[in-house]
Amino acid sequence: MADLEPLDSAFVRDTLSRPPFVTISGVINVRDLGGLSSQIYPNFVTKPRLMYRSAELSGITEEGKAQLKELGILQVFDLRSDTEIEKYNTPLPDIEGVDIKHVPVFKKDDYSPEMMAKRYQLYASGKTEAFMELYSQILDHGGRAFGAILRHIRDRPNEGCLFHCTAGKDRTGVIAAILLKLAGVDNATIAHDYALTRIGREPSRAMIIERLSKEPLFASNNEAALNMFTCREITMIAFLDMLDSAHYSGVEEYVKRFTDLSDEDITTIRRNLLVDSTSIRSRV
Numbered sequence: 700m701a702d703l704e705p706l707d708s709a710f711v712r713d714t715l716s717r718p719p720f721v722t723i724s725g726v727i728n729v730r731d732l733g734g735l736s737s738q739i740y741p742n743f744v745t746k747p748r749l750m751y752r753s754a755e756l757s758g759i760t761e762e763g764k765a766q767l768k769e770l771g772i773l774q775v776f777d778l779r780s781d782t783e784i785e786k787y788n789t790p791l792p793d794i795e796g797v798d799i800k801h802v803p804v805f806k807k808d809d810y811s812p813e814m815m816a817k818r819y820q821l822y823a824s825g826k827t828e829a830f831m832e833l834y835s836q837i838l839d840h841g842g843r844a845f846g847a848i849l850r851h852i853r854d855r856p857n858e859g860c861l862f863h864c865t866a867g868k869d870r871t872g873v874i875a876a877i878l879l880k881l882a883g884v885d886n887a888t889i890a891h892d893y894a895l896t897r898i899g900r901e902p903s904r905a906m907i908i909e910r911l912s913k914e915p916l917f918a919s920n921n922e923a924a925l926n927m928f929t930c931r932e933i934t935m936i937a938f939l940d941m942l943d944s945a946h947y948s949g950v951e952e953y954v955k956r957f958t959d960l961s962d963e964d965i966t967t968i969r970r971n972l973l974v975d976s977t978s979i980r981s982r983v
Contacts, residue, residue: 703925711901724763728867728899729753739883743973754867757789764794771859775799778864782810802844804870825926830934837873846958856971868896880950882972886939893935
């Protein structure tokens with residue numbers, strides 16, 4: 700399939716050099732979620748330099764630490780599990796002046812060999828239905844982690860934050876979608892942002908394949924491993940439909956039920972997520 704093949708390197712370099720991507724040396728798949736139009740409030744867009752998403756920060760360089768602070772990022776939320784951090788030897792970095800909170804979506808028990816075998820089987824299929832099962836697990840387990848990010852937006856609207864998992868695709872993609880949905884960004888735009896991870900993590904393609912080759916399921920099945928690279932817009936559209944389904948009852952009900960935030964909190968968060976588009980140059 701075309702979306703399993705390597706991307707043209709010149710295309711990747713050009714795309715990564717332009718917004719919404721930003722450069723933090725030693726970190727891949729970094730982008731600013733600002734400048735996206737709200738359907739709820741015409742003439743308003745998501746606030747630039749407030750929310751950033753990325754892959755893991757463990758490889759950040761000294762230059763990257765300076766770049767991160769230049770972007771106004773004073774708070775980082777790490778959604779990875781203890782098991783991932785230990786398995787890949789990718790500890791949280793120490794960045795002077797930046798608070799890094801470890802808020803795992805999944806507990807260690809969720810990373811047992813049996814649970815991971817089932818999860819990898821879902822990834823290996825590459826099917827939208829399989830990703831929906833994975834993403835429903837993220838929604839069901841992610842309330843505490845997502846609540847921490849939402850409370851930051853509520854309480855510190857002038858302090859940039861970055862959230863990430865390992866590759867910056869699934870757990871990161873789910874909370875990014877929740878934030879953008881609360882801001883009133885339309886589904887097609889949210890899906891486009893999700894799909895950009897396909898480009899954003901291309902520079903680490905070889906490293907990811909090398910990691911996966913150590914897993915029995917992927918060692919002899921290259922296509923199954925490559926299915927973990929897929930970031931199809933249709934997957935995010937299906938996720939947003941699932942979020943609106945009777946089980947979750949929409950983004951606001953999800954937030955209230957799983958993060959214990961109130962209607963008043965959500966109103967404040969939405970207000971803090973948005974700025975008048977005339978005050979900035981929107982990227983859309």
